[in-house]
Amino acid sequence: MVSPEKKAEGATANQLTEAFGRELSLASRSVHADDYTNSHTAVAPPMHVSTTFRYSENPDELVAWSDVDPQDIDDFFIYSREKSPNTVRFEAILSSLLGGPVVSYASGLAAFHAMVVFLNPKRVAIGGGYHGCHGILKLLNKLNGLEQLELENDEDLAKLQPGDIIHVETPLNPTGEARDLAYYRKKADELGCYLTVDATFAPPPLQDPFRYGVDIIMHSGTKYFGGHSDMLSGVLAIRPDRAPGKDGWLFGLREERLVIGGVLGSFEGWLGVRSLRTLELRVRRQSENTKHLVEWLASQKKAGNNPVSDLVYKIQHSSLQPEAADPDSWLSKQMPNGHGPVFSLWLQSEQHAKRLPSKLLLFHHATSLGGVESLVEWRAMSDSAVDRRLVRVSVGVEGWEDLRDDLLRGLEALSKEVPVAK
Numbered sequence: 001m002v003s004p005e006k007k008a009e010g011a012t013a014n015q016l017t018e019a020f021g022r023e024l025s026l027a028s029r030s031v032h033a034d035d036y037t038n039s040h041t042a043v044a045p046p047m048h049v050s051t052t053f054r055y056s057e058n059p060d061e062l063v064a065w066s067d068v069d070p071q072d073i074d075d076f077f078i079y080s081r082e083k084s085p086n087t088v089r090f091e092a093i094l095s096s097l098l099g100g101p102v103v104s105y106a107s108g109l110a111a112f113h114a115m116v117v118f119l120n121p122k123r124v125a126i127g128g129g130y131h132g133c134h135g136i137l138k139l140l141n142k143l144n145g146l147e148q149l150e151l152e153n154d155e156d157l158a159k160l161q162p163g164d165i166i167h168v169e170t171p172l173n174p175t176g177e178a179r180d181l182a183y184y185r186k187k188a189d190e191l192g193c194y195l196t197v198d199a200t201f202a203p204p205p206l207q208d209p210f211r212y213g214v215d216i217i218m219h220s221g222t223k224y225f226g227g228h229s230d231m232l233s234g235v236l237a238i239r240p241d242r243a244p245g246k247d248g249w250l251f252g253l254r255e256e257r258l259v260i261g262g263v264l265g266s267f268e269g270w271l272g273v274r275s276l277r278t279l280e281l282r283v284r285r286q287s288e289n290t291k292h293l294v295e296w297l298a299s300q301k302k303a304g305n306n307p308v309s310d311l312v313y314k315i316q317h318s319s320l321q322p323e324a325a326d327p328d329s330w331l332s333k334q335m336p337n338g339h340g341p342v343f344s345l346w347l348q349s350e351q352h353a354k355r356l357p358s359k360l361l362l363f364h365h366a367t368s369l370g371g372v373e374s375l376v377e378w379r380a381m382s383d384s385a386v387d388r389r390l391v392r393v394s395v396g397v398e399g400w401e402d403l404r405d406d407l408l409r410g411l412e413a414l415s416k417e418v419p420v421a422k
């Protein structure tokens, strides 16, 4: 007996492309790329919590785990450490949005860990950026002597050997400034290295690292993919030509995920699908809000004689990098649809940075980013390596004028509490 649950219907992304004679927009694919997994007439995706799945009732149809053809890997479920219906849906949508097969994980760091274990380099060149990834490299150094090299040091880069990793985070935490992927692809090719990118700060539609031949794109899905500050997740997207077959990276990463066990939970997979439906709407709005806010802050700073110019002595964001003004620059090409929704403010003193969050009504004082609600963080709270005058801002989907007025009010109040010596 075949249970009705087993019969999936709905078009795959490829069938949709064929029917329309073109690829559907990102917004449409966010809503429909998983239609082919529909196994029930319910329009809203079901939540499956089962950890285990019935084998075929026909003894002649039983296929042992070790004999499963990688081509058929999606056809049946065995045990949820291998995969589960909710996480498969999440991966189906993201595979379409990111442009390469996606493997999901319990967190961004679980994804980074799985990626380094899979590629198994002797050395990883990595820049500043998200501190947690450095923690994993330290752990691997303890286990097998893996060496960590400094990305922006040419002497260090020259030590890389074939099979090593160049890992680039762009835009970069906490400043929101971008790095040139074409430059690092060229370096990686010269040295025979893999190029991996942490693209968490600029999800689709803001940039497409596969256009630059990146081998694996990593995301902390906790941020924009989740988008509501209520789920941890991590994502690896594999460059399409590296993925297929039994020796391909998709099969390999899944096989290793089964052993490492860092899978995304079923509930998180379900929440993730709900969130991805609005990814494009949210990210565009957050990016536009940020553009307005950063432009306003920069113009106030330039005009002088106001709370912004008194208290903020530096603003960092990819939209303020010199290349952003040139439409033919690497930066404008790499981020054709807008800049990321995170930027940094450097205040006049540590006291100012520490106290600004308490003066704001709409920005919550919390770490993390990517959610619908705007956040600020006195970054010294969670990263001891950054300057103690730095405040990181993650812009949400509120009205930007309200966010502007909140910042203005907050800076005014702060300048009364902690006057700046003039």
Ligand SMILES: *Cc1c(COP(=O)(O)O)cnc(C)c1O
Residues within 6 Å of the ligand: 107, 108, 109, 110, 130, 132, 169, 173, 198, 200, 201, 220, 221, 222, 223, 232, 233, 234
């Ligand atoms: C948050 C974050 C991570 C880690 O992701 P988790 O989901 O918290 O494990 C890695 N890289 C960047 C850029 C991040 O912002």
